[in-house]
Amino acid sequence: MSTFYFIAFLSIFFSILVISAKNPVHSILYLVLTFFTFTIHYILLNAQFLAVVNFIVYMGAILVLFLYTLMLINLNKEAEPVKPFMVKIAAVFGGGILAVALVSSLKLLGVSDPVVLKNPDLGLVKNLGKVLFNEFLLPFEISSVLLLSAMVGAVLLATKEKEPKATI
């Protein structure tokens, strides 16, 4: 349990650093660390597959893409848009209301119950596959259609202009 609290503390610590870091690239790097602590959480829950997928997909691919774009656009102090004072006040107000809503709803619904897995081997690849392809087959397939449509959209956007192709 103490490991859990330590890792949970690290997750929160790094996620605060994500939003407080001045340099956007540093932000992303803290986000990487945050995701890494999530991976450790998954391992603690014996969900090896999720852990590794989180590792590969989020840390290894998506955040690399984030980093990639951030490195390409030159973000610095001069390029930062100056926000009017009123906007800042509105943002603080909105954020505060969201926090209150979240806290109160969690207080109403949340049960303080430490996660105890009914089946501790659920996270292993074999069991996860069985669950996904039996009980949750329909949602699983529908989400794949969703991803496919996103892919088609991306391809459509990318190939809109017909330009003369360079010869190899």
Added chain:
Amino acid sequence: MESLSNKKKQLEIKPLNFWERAYLPAIAKGLSITMSHFFKKPVTIKYPEEKREFSENFRGMHSLKRDEQGRERCTACGLCALSCPAEAITMTAAERQKGEEHLYREEKYAAVYEINMLRCIFCGLCEEACPKEAIYLDGDIVPSDYLRKDFIYGKDKLVEAPLNQ
């Protein structure tokens, strides 16, 4: 226009066929070519231990010659220094004293004779200029060294070894 040499060749750019586009046969061919070189004898000559054969008129390190009786031929006339395009040669002349006839052939000789091997371009003009046939570039390759000052060769390195030794 008709080309003069008739060696001009008009290349035709054809679209690649399937095997050419698949890369793999070409890669295999390339790999087999490099592999055939893997077992060939290296052409390297490992220099300090092995030496390439030089041509007869190779110009290497200078040597200051002696005559039949073992006397230094150089008379410090300075013609070599004058002819040297790289200004690599300096010398100090001295007069022959009594009793030194067996050492120096002429009445005047070079007390100091230095060639800066970093400046020298081994053109051989000093050899051409010498009226006494005292300097020849018949030595080896000048060896490498660490310090600049070590490339200034004095008489100790340049003069031929005495005859009777």
Added chain:
Amino acid sequence: MELIDLLIKIALIIVIFVISLVVAMYSTYAERKIAAFFQDRVGPNRAGPWGILQPLADGGKMFLKEEIIPTNATGFLFIVGPSLAILTACIGSAVIPWGQNLEIGGRVIPLQVTDINVGILYIFGVVSLGVYGIMIGGWASNNKYSLLGAIRAASQNISYEISMGLSIIALLMVTGTLSLGEIAKQQHGFWADGYFSWNVFKQPLGFLLFIVCAFAETNRSPFDLPECETELVGGYHTEYSSMKLGFYLFAEYINMFISSAVMATLYFGGYNFPFMDLIHSPNLVAILGVVALFIKIFMFIFFFMWVRWTLPRFRYDQLMDLGWKTLIPLAIANIVLTGIFMTFFK
């Protein structure tokens, strides 16, 4: 019992670590020698007999060189970059089965640090993490060539990871497990049930795709665009000097060693060798198995070098074309073919 097991594990980890470092060290020497042989030269031959002390001389030189951190570099990340590169290179070896279990004095010693049941995915994750070392280093140098190298590395790695993953999926369909230990066990011997037991004979196309992707993931020629010296000075390590540069160069060789080991395990039977059933002492089989695995690894390393000194570098658009338009469709076709084959012939 617990303590002894722990000690054995630690000893195993240290041995594997040292072996990977030594292999990587001597790969630099082998690279130079092999390059020389391919070009009809002799290669390094001054440090020790046949130059075998050359890696030590190089290492000593790297350590003694001046440590330079550019004024405008992001100091901390500048150091994190190479450290991360070498760290991710080293941790990949944890799940590779180096041999069958040894039995000494009634105690079974597994020659694998840990056999987690998502071994392949672990390797895959470590590989995908490897790009961070390059990206962070390239960005922190604050130099446009380094940044270009870093960006090239990122997009190249992400593109080739996809086809690598897809080619592994086809392999998983054949083996039915994600654990490397299990996969190695399945390829026992050389011939089983009337067919070759090594996976390369069951997945030839998959192996081809995998090895191409392995070249791209380790940034080896012909895909060494991140450090392409003709256009990017030195690529992501332009600003590096001393041992930090050494770490980057070293990480490449460790990566090569690990990916050779993975390829040998996944496709070439790992520690299995033909006629291993004829030997009756299990310990002897285990030791010979380790030797066999290392022979396979060295063959792969040799192949990496052979290709490097044969093929010219790709152009960047060709690299992307190959990755997205050729390898990914081929990998998907390979999955479909494998599926069809498995439903109708098994």
